[in-house]
Amino acid sequence: MVKYGLKAFQCNNRIVMAQRKHLDDFLRGRIIGRLECGRTQLEVSEELGIAQSVISKLWQRFQDDGNVSRCYSTGRPRVTTPNEDRYLAVAAKRNRRSTASDLSRQLSSATGTTVSRQTVYRRLGHIGLYARKPVRCVPLTATHCRLRLAWSREHALWTPQQWSCVMFSDESRFSLQSDSRRTFIWRAPGTRYH
Numbered sequence: 726m727v728k729y730g731l732k733a734f735q736c737n738n739r740i741v742m743a744q745r746k747h748l749d750d751f752l753r754g755r756i757i758g759r760l761e762c763g764r765t766q767l768e769v770s771e772e773l774g775i776a777q778s779v780i781s782k783l784w785q786r787f788q789d790d791g792n793v794s795r796c797y798s799t800g801r802p803r804v805t806t807p808n809e810d811r812y813l814a815v816a817a818k819r820n821r822r823s824t825a826s827d828l829s830r831q832l833s834s835a836t837g838t839t840v841s842r843q844t845v846y847r848r849l850g851h852i853g854l855y856a857r858k859p860v861r862c863v864p865l866t867a868t869h870c871r872l873r874l875a876w877s878r879e880h881a882l883w884t885p886q887q888w889s890c891v892m893f894s895d896e897s898r899f900s901l902q903s904d905s906r907r908t909f910i911w912r913a914p915g916t917r918y919h
Contacts, residue, residue, distance in 0.1 A: 748775070753783060753793040760784055804840055805832075810848050812836065817854055817911040824909075825849075825856070849911060856909040860917055 748756075752773070759769045766784065770777040787793050805813075809832060816831050817823065823831075825842040828849075833839050840848075849855070863869075912919075 748779070748783070750794060756780055756783055757787055757793055804844060805838060805848060809836055809838055810852070813845060813848050814852050814854065817849055821910040821912065822908055823911075853913045854911045855914070857912055857917075858907065859910045862918070 752775075756769055756773065756775070759772070760766065760780075764772075766777055766780045769775070770780050783793060812835065813828055813832060816828055820827075825845040828845045829840050829842060832845075846856070865873075
């Protein structure tokens with residue numbers, strides 16, 4: 726005896742339970758067709774070798790929403806919809822200096838969906854936007870280039886003894902607080918100098 730739902734084998738008057746076997750769409754259609762023709766759930770169960778509870782649940786779902794396809798769901802459902810993900814991306818691109826908390830508040834006020842900072846980071850990271858430190862570049866004019874070239878020519882022939890009188894400093898930033906108060910921008914990889 727083989728039944729769908731939990732598969733049961735009868736061996737020497739002993740029932741052995743095996744793994745669940747899912748119904749394919751064709752078999753679901755056959756079940757619904759027989760039930761619509763006036764057959765009882767018990768008759769269909771005995772005819773097709775499928776547990777009556779499975780047929781009952783399938784018939785109930787068909788009556789509720791007219792759908793008999795299997796619902797695939799793995800893991801926790803997403804909090805945001807694809808439209809809300811696009812909203813986050815557009816908001817981050819419009820104001821690249823906005824924080825994840827700001828974007829979370831904007832989404833909540835616009836759509837009513839409340840998400841955490843981490844969710845905002847994940848959604849933007851999925852489309853390739855990451856919070857990065859902006860590059861500080863001094864825009865060099867033609868005058869700057871000319872003065873730098875003149876300075877390098879003046880000092881090209883300096884001896885190591887002359888250079889030993891020059892002090893070079895390298896600054897490092899240290900923060901004792903969790904918030905470094907550093908401004909980040911949302912940008913895609915490879916767009917550092919854009």
